[in-house]
Amino acid sequence: MTAAGSTARFYLALALIGGSYVVLILAMLIADLFYTTEDAFWAAFRSPEIRYAIRLSLVSCFVTTLLSLWVAVPLGYLLSRTRFYGQTVLDTFLDIPIVLPPLVIGLSLLILLQTRPGKWIEDLTQHQMGFLLTYIALPVVIAIGSWPLLRRLPSRAEGLLYLPVVAAVVAIVLRFSGLGASIEPRLQDRFGTRITFEIPSVILAQFAVSCAFAVRTMRVTFDQISPRAEQVALTLGCTRSQAFWAVSLPEAWRGLVTAASIAWARALGEFGPILIFSGATRMRTEVLSTTVWLELSVGHLEAAIAVSLLMVVVAIVVLLLMRGFGLRGGAM
Amino acid sequence: MIAIDRLSIRQGAFALRDISLEVPTGKYGVLMGKTGAGKTSILEAVAGLRAIVGGKIRLGARVVTHLEPGDRGLGYVPQDGALFRTMTVYNHLAFALTLRGVDRKTIDGRVTELADWLGITHLLRRRPAGLSGGEAQRVALGRAMSFRPQYLLLDEPLSSLDETTRGSMVDLLDGLRKGGDVTVLHVTHSRAEAERLADVRFRLDDGRVVKE
Numbered sequence: 276m277t278a279a280g281s282t283a284r285f286y287l288a289l290a291l292i293g294g295s296y297v298v299l300i301l302a303m304l305i306a307d308l309f310y311t312t313e314d315a316f317w318a319a320f321r322s323p324e325i326r327y328a329i330r331l332s333l334v335s336c337f338v339t340t341l342l343s344l345w346v347a348v349p350l351g352y353l354l355s356r357t358r359f360y361g362q363t364v365l366d367t368f369l370d371i372p373i374v375l376p377p378l379v380i381g382l383s384l385l386i387l388l389q390t391r392p393g394k395w396i397e398d399l400t401q402h403q404m405g406f407l408l409t410y411i412a413l414p415v416v417i418a419i420g421s422w423p424l425l426r427r428l429p430s431r432a433e434g435l436l437y438l439p440v441v442a443a444v445v446a447i448v449l450r451f452s453g454l455g456a457s458i459e460p461r462l463q464d465r466f467g468t469r470i471t472f473e474i475p476s477v478i479l480a481q482f483a484v485s486c487a488f489a490v491r492t493m494r495v496t497f498d499q500i501s502p503r504a505e506q507v508a509l510t511l512g513c514t515r516s517q518a519f520w521a522v523s524l525p526e527a528w529r530g531l532v533t534a535a536s537i538a539w540a541r542a543l544g545e546f547g548p549i550l551i552f553s554g555a556t557r558m559r560t561e562v563l564s565t566t567v568w569l570e571l572s573v574g575h576l577e578a579a580i581a582v583s584l585l586m587v588v589v590a591i592v593v594l595l596l597m598r599g600f601g602l603r604g605g606a607m
Numbered sequence: 608m609i610a611i612d613r614l615s616i617r618q619g620a621f622a623l624r625d626i627s628l629e630v631p632t633g634k635y636g637v638l639m640g641k642t643g644a645g646k647t648s649i650l651e652a653v654a655g656l657r658a659i660v661g662g663k664i665r666l667g668a669r670v671v672t673h674l675e676p677g678d679r680g681l682g683y684v685p686q687d688g689a690l691f692r693t694m695t696v697y698n699h700l701a702f703a704l705t706l707r708g709v710d711r712k713t714i715d716g717r718v719t720e721l722a723d724w725l726g727i728t729h730l731l732r733r734r735p736a737g738l739s740g741g742e743a744q745r746v747a748l749g750r751a752m753s754f755r756p757q758y759l760l761l762d763e764p765l766s767s768l769d770e771t772t773r774g775s776m777v778d779l780l781d782g783l784r785k786g787g788d789v790t791v792l793h794v795t796h797s798r799a800e801a802e803r804l805a806d807v808r809f810r811l812d813d814g815r816v817v818k819e
């Protein structure tokens with residue numbers, strides 16, 4: 276047998292084994308396509324309830340992805356670069372959301388919000404949201420937003436001093452100028468909400484599961500990046516955080532895009548925890564995955580399949596966009 | 608002067624005790640030793656990248672034992688170059704100067720000067736993925752020298768290069784030696800490299816450093 280022939284047979288064998296899974300996915304989608312009609316698909320798309328579910332799905336998945344990355348990048352980096360007492364236990368803890376049945380996650384979140392600290396947090400988001408946004412979030416955002424006025428990379432001391440001082444000045448100005456008093460009630464009306472059975476619970480339920488996958492991805496990403504380049508950056512005058520931002524994070528770009536894709540996809544498909552923790556109230560906490568269940572529960576099989584196909588389309592478009600832009604960014 | 612006084616390092620089962628050596632100011636010191644003897648660990652300790660158990664490290668008049676790597680004022684070229692994969696060659700050469708807040712015009716001038724010296728002017732817009740082993744080592748050397756450090760640490764910079772590339776790199780390092788502006792500690796297992804470049808030679812054997 277020639278070398279080329281042997282290689283071709285080997286790849287063919289791999290393609291046959293792997294291809295069977297691709298065929299299964301395609302077959303399922305084609306079966307769905309033939310089960311529903313074009314009219315049912317467009318009817319689903321035109322329904323205000325389903326449009327609301329699409330909007331909430333996109334927004335909640337986007338916020339969940341950002342929150343997951345916000346946690347996964349530092350945690351993945353810590354787990355990869357440091358060795359500390361109890362690391363194995365922490366590692367196991369982080370796998371809990373991956374191995375637990377999703378319903379249990381939802382139940383646990385529900386119980387957590389019934390504890391005394393949980394109730395306190397819920398009271399805060401329901402009655403004090405205007406105050407928190409006006410006098411804490413807004414000043415911090417303004418302080419960060421004004422950072423480029425320094426027109427250079429601030430030193431560690433400047434960073435530690437600049438943000439709290441500017442934020443405090445903005446908060447004082449808001450409080451004593453009367454501006455805060457006019458903004459606060461509006462923000463309270465707009466954003467003051469409970470967590471359980473409201474939109475925040477959808478995001479929290481999605482985040483509880485998605486973040487675990489993002490952390491795993493970021494840890495593997497940092498494991499694959501040699502710490503040597505970062506060490507050289509330290510000798511060139513970087514602080515630890517400068518070396519991380521300037522060297523390690525750009526090198527982790529592809530992993531970051533993958534973690535975002537996985538977190539987003541996982542959030543879109545989340546169902547169990549949302550059902551338990553957020554309920555499935557139309558035009559309130561209904562996301563696409565709960566729409567499928569709601570349609571099925573009232574016997575609208577065609578509509579359920581139409582929404583499923585809609586989810587497939589939305590997922591493909593968003594993941595392609597994310598990977599397309601992300602990988603182009605990674606080639607900087 | 609690079610002076611190591613009774614340096615002790617421990618990592619797991621590996622340990623070095625009471626290592627001492629001194630490279631006089633402006634001289635080129637070469638530390639030889641077998642693979643796994645601990646040469647890189649000594650270099651990393653001098654660079655501030657490895658925790659030490661005991662001893663003292665001096666760079667000129669300054670005791671730098673407990674200083675951050677960036678405050679030691681030394682250039683470091685690791686064995687694999689460790690280039691920044693997302694940056695162009697230009698960005699590598701400009702990196703340390705940008706951190707120090709040097710103005711754009713001065714940076715451009717310094718990058719041009721370094722690129723001419725290293726013969727990498729045509730590579731300034733490339734990224735590490737498009738560089739050969741020899742080119743990558745030149746960029747690593749240029750990056751380490753960009754902020755004109757008085758001390759330079761080289762960790763087997765020639766070990767992965769072919770014969771021809773190694774020859775031209777040795778010429779570059781020899782030029783650095785003759786200039787005498789930088790005090791160098793170069794780690795290698797090659798006697799030929801040591802004979803060609805060293806003003807002062809040391810050998811690390813069984814955890815002891817001997818001046819040759």
